[in-house]
Amino acid sequence: MTLHTDLGLTDTNNSCACGTGTHAHAEPTMSAHRGAPSTGEGVTREHYSVGGMTCSHCVASVTEEVSALEGVQSVSVNLNAGGTSRIMVVSSKPVPADQVRAAVTEAGYTVVDA
Secondary structure (H helix, E strand, C coil): CCCCCCCCCCCCCCCCCCCCCCCCCCCCCCCEEEEECCCEEEEEEEEEEECCCHHHHHHHHHHHHHHHCEEEEEEECCCCCCCCEEEEECCCCCCCCCCCCHHHHCCCCCCECC
């Protein structure tokens, strides 16, 4: 039998470390570097280094938009809050960088080539 003690803690601001409180990021900065795609049998993996993502909401926003691109099978994010995060886009065919850029912009971020 496990006993759980209620510490009486509540979330007073319902926000994250990004500091906006509303997640309406006005001018977030995101620097992305596209690495050379690696391919397998019918699979393309493209890697991006991304700065500026600080929370799960940031990850979810970018993941949702990039996942909607034609051919994308999955998007994996290794979040390094406040630092450089790694994104891997797995697709059935190479996804043009301008489409990834547009998807990230739609999520409310800016991609800057390194």
